[in-house]
Amino acid sequence: MSKKEKVDHKILGRELDLFAFSGLIGSGLPLWTPKGAILSRLLDDFVWELRKKRGYARVDIPYITKKDLFVKSGHWDKFKDELFKMKSRDGHVFALKPMNCPFHTQIYDRRPHSYRELPQRYSNTTQMYRDEQTGELQGLSRVRGITIDDAHVFCRDNQVVEEADKIWDIIEEFYGAFDFPLDIRLSFHDPKEMDKYIGDEEVWKRAEDELRKLVKSRKVKAPEVLGEAAFYGPKIDFVSKDSLGREWQVATIQLDMNLPERFDLTCVNEKGENEQIVMLHAAIMGSIERFLAVLIEHYVGAFPLWLAPVQVAVLPISKKQKAYASSVLSELEDAGVRVEAHDSNETIGKRIREAETQKIPYIFVVGDKEKAVKSVAVRKHGKGDLGVKKLKTFIPTILKEIELKK
Known part of the structure; x- marks a missing residue:
């Protein structure tokens, strides 16, 4: 067996009985064995432990939605070719969710909020589904069924840097437990291709300046990469490499001023007026499947005692x-x-x-x-x-x- 094969998560996962794939179920849809499920749960529990200390509350959402939600958020036009769609008996078009943020906007929007109640911090580990082409699937690194340790913070403009800083603290503490090297990048929009994004140039510049401010306060180097932003906002990406040297984004902090505007998310400010809020998207592991692929290879399957399925x-x-x-x-x-x-x-x-x-x-x-x-x-x-x-x-x-x- 070659050196690359010895650290390949697909081979190690089979040898250590962590996960499996079934031809009857389909490519890109991993099945977690008892041992693999222990790994996944321990990692998610660790993330929740760190979030709970910083004031997050757990929420939960359904796996499908009417088309209307994604039309309003802009995801329908952006990702319509990657959506698993279905039609109900009474003619409504539904889709399996490819992301969670629009659902969380509706939890926030269930009632009015005073500025005194902000930030609102929601944590939600859940699955999403994307219709990836079979040739693009790679073990756990790229799958159709994605489990994500998702979180969204609804806050005022003047709370963005403090809240994003807390998320960064969580990322550092989490990855510090694995002695895990990460590269940090500022993923910004490409002003020459504004048709790829929602919102106007002014909003994007304001959001990107906030992230620059955060990176400066952390005293780290983070190159700015144009064209790598999410379609709704800029982000700070934390990137790792697998055994073949391929780069994978794991953790992310994203600043979104566009979805709150689309869904008219506000708080009642000190003057009794409705004030537009902003939204932070945060994932610590990102895709848990992808994170586990990198982690299995990082340890070559020899997990530290606290994480080992059998100790x-x-x-x-x-x-x-x-x-x-x-x-x-x-x-x-x-x-x-x-x-x-x-x-x-x-x-x-x-x-x-x-x-x-x-x-x-x-x-x-x-x-x-x-x-x-x-x-x-x-x-x-x-x-x-x-x-x-x-x-x-x-x-x-x-x-x-x-x-x-x-």
């Missing part, structure tokens, strides 16, 4: 230690550790090799000696034999490593 494998040397191995497994489960028993009739050497191939962070081997002193012989992935450890004192060590996301 510990317990291996009795022979049948005589199965009862003790079972008690070890129970203690670990009671402590909240994800653990498996590897107690087949294969030799202990073969079972150790299989657990190492599965890249399980810790292997606990138990024989008569370990049983006699209520201990385990510990092996750590990538480091080898750590010696015999008392179970009662080693479990807290594991829990601390999980807590610190090491």
